[in-house]
Amino acid sequence: MINDSYDIIVVGGGPAGTTAARWAALGGASVLLLEKDRELGIPVRCAEAVGWKTLLKYVQPNPQAVTVKLNSVRFIAPDGTEFVFKTDDVGCILNRRIFDHDLGRMAAQAGARIITRAYVNGLVFQSGKIGGVKVSLPDGNKEIKAKIIIAADGVESRVGRWAGIRTHHVPKDLESCYQMTLGGISVNTDYVSCYFGTNVAPGGYAWVFPKDEDTANVGLGISANRSEELKAQDYLERFVEKRFPGASVLACVAGGVPNTKPFKKVHGDGILLAGDAAGQASPLTGGGITNAIAAGKLAGEIACESLKNGSYLEKNLAVYTKKWEDQWGGEHRRLYRIKEVVNKLSDVTLNNAAHILAEIPSEQITLKQVFRTTLARHPKILIDIARCFL
Amino acid sequence: MNYRAKRKGKRTELTSLIIKEENCDYCGCCVAVCPVDCIELEEKKISIDMIKCTLCGNCPYACPVSALVGETA
Ligand SMILES: Cc1cc2nc3c(=O)[nH]c(=O)nc-3n(C[C@H](O)[C@H](O)[C@H](O)COP(=O)(O)OP(=O)(O)OC[C@H]3O[C@@H](n4cnc5c(N)ncnc54)[C@H](O)[C@@H]3O)c2cc1C
Ligand code: SF4
Ligand code: SF4
Numbered sequence A: 001m002i003n004d005s006y007d008i009i010v011v012g013g014g015p016a017g018t019t020a021a022r023w024a025a026l027g028g029a030s031v032l033l034l035e036k037d038r039e040l041g042i043p044v045r046c047a048e049a050v051g052w053k054t055l056l057k058y059v060q061p062n063p064q065a066v067t068v069k070l071n072s073v074r075f076i077a078p079d080g081t082e083f084v085f086k087t088d089d090v091g092c093i094l095n096r097r098i099f100d101h102d103l104g105r106m107a108a109q110a111g112a113r114i115i116t117r118a119y120v121n122g123l124v125f126q127s128g129k130i131g132g133v134k135v136s137l138p139d140g141n142k143e144i145k146a147k148i149i150i151a152a153d154g155v156e157s158r159v160g161r162w163a164g165i166r167t168h169h170v171p172k173d174l175e176s177c178y179q180m181t182l183g184g185i186s187v188n189t190d191y192v193s194c195y196f197g198t199n200v201a202p203g204g205y206a207w208v209f210p211k212d213e214d215t216a217n218v219g220l221g222i223s224a225n226r227s228e229e230l231k232a233q234d235y236l237e238r239f240v241e242k243r244f245p246g247a248s249v250l251a252c253v254a255g256g257v258p259n260t261k262p263f264k265k266v267h268g269d270g271i272l273l274a275g276d277a278a279g280q281a282s283p284l285t286g287g288g289i290t291n292a293i294a295a296g297k298l299a300g301e302i303a304c305e306s307l308k309n310g311s312y313l314e315k316n317l318a319v320y321t322k323k324w325e326d327q328w329g330g331e332h333r334r335l336y337r338i339k340e341v342v343n344k345l346s347d348v349t350l351n352n353a354a355h356i357l358a359e360i361p362s363e364q365i366t367l368k369q370v371f372r373t374t375l376a377r378h379p380k381i382l383i384d385i386a387r388c389f390l
Numbered sequence B: 001m002n003y004r005a006k007r008k009g010k011r012t013e014l015t016s017l018i019i020k021e022e023n024c025d026y027c028g029c030c031v032a033v034c035p036v037d038c039i040e041l042e043e044k045k046i047s048i049d050m051i052k053c054t055l056c057g058n059c060p061y062a063c064p065v066s067a068l069v070g071e072t073a
Helices: A015-026 A052-058 A096-110 A232-243 A289-309 A314-344 A347-359 A367-377 A379-389 B003-010 B029-033 B058-062
Strands: A005-011 A031-034 A049-051 A066-076 A082-094 A113-115 A119-126 A129-137 A140-151 A174-183 A191-195 A205-212 A215-223 A248-258 A271-273 B014-019 B039-042 B045-048 B068-072
Touching: A005 A015, A005 A129, A005 A289, A015 A031, A015 A096, A015 A140, A015 A289, A049 A052, A049 A289, A052 A082, A052 A289, A066 A205, A082 A096, A082 A191, A082 A205, A082 A347, A096 A113, A119 A140, A140 A289, A174 A232, A174 B029, A174 B058, A205 A232, A215 A232, A248 B029, A271 A289, A271 A314, A289 A314, B014 B045, B014 B058, B029 B039, B029 B058, B058 B068
Parallel strands: A005 A031, A005 A140, A031 A113, A066 A191, A140 A271
Antiparallel strands: A049 A082, A066 A082, A119 A129, A129 A140, A174 A215, A174 A248, A191 A205, A205 A215, B014 B068, B039 B045
């Protein structure tokens, strides 16, 4: 039985939603989480890579949710020139089905109620203020009251829009992605690989993220405004045909990641937005798992706090946007500017940069070195890149 | 100049929009770029309110597969 009223309703059972539900419930609120799909974590619209240290700040993952750990990234330029550089943080490739289930379990343990196959199709307004949600359940439609809504409904977020917050994206700021999990291949589990080039993935990159020596998430994202002729799926089929001919396809999914500037506002009267729904994924890499978890936690905590104070109007919840902005806003903006520059670099420029970097021994390649060397030899890139740091 | 106005100048708007649901993966990219919020996307069901749709042409671009086909004049 679902109650008719809760303190907080969370829409969406991804990492942002389950984390928000967990922290809200831990703070003592009555919490309902509604997910439209029949299972949390499925389908896995994700390449499953996270920074290990960043992840540990927020959750201790179930060991079964971690497949491989690695600490290098291999870049492949349009002409095939490669260079490898070590990252500061160890990366790990998750099993998101297990990982997302686990986040759900933690929320449930904290006391949140989770319902799947619950499609939220509208908000309920009471004297002009949000008072709950309209949900379509297998046995019919229902209206459920809540004091605060946390919109964690992913890239397709509509809940925020119903509350009057602009959450849709211009095509340029959306990565249109397609991914296959390939089996029966041979991959090196020491690094992840990223391929660049207008023929590979215009306005984005292709990734090979190993899950085992013989299995990998192979996918790509293209800027949604650059799909005049070919779709992400077409680019990926071509890529896989070339690099992994004869591979078995264990799964394939389409998906989207926001690559946007920070939203001006991720809160409203009685509503907070978290994760992809708030455009919080990294605009440069498209990584959004830890961003979603971090924002979900903040949203859950602030929602609880506001409930305790009995005030959850726009002005009371503004602290959420402010805290997000203070902690991550600057970095997010910087990554957005870098993305804008990188997407404009021609294949020739990328090749030239890769030729120089390929000469530096990989142990010495750090992000700083990359910039320093490229800048020294390619003043034109210097100008472009300098602009994005201004 | 706002984005849509720019787009109008650059690209022809659509004359019709067709959903090929057999290709759809229900990923939500189309919803994410729809300026008028006229796409309804459930777990395994998609529909577009053609009365609200302005045929702006965003969603066929965003779709990672060939599930939305826009026709231009
Ligand atoms: C192809 C691809 C590869 C990626 N690779 C990586 C990666 O390697 N590393 C990384 O960190 N990030 C990656 N990302 C991004 C990452 O997946 C997202 O940033 C992350 O899942 C965001 O979490 P979230 O909780 O905000 O949203 P989601 O995980 O998208 O969850 C939103 C949930 O809300 C539900 N929902 C939506 N609307 C409604 C509604 N009306 N009613 C009820 N429920 C609703 C959805 O079904 C969904 O379950 C990738 C994304 C894609 C598409
Ligand atoms: S973008 Fe394409 S595949 Fe994704 S839900 Fe929309 S129509 Fe379906
Ligand atoms: S054409 Fe534009 S308005 Fe119509 S459904 Fe697609 S994105 Fe929405």
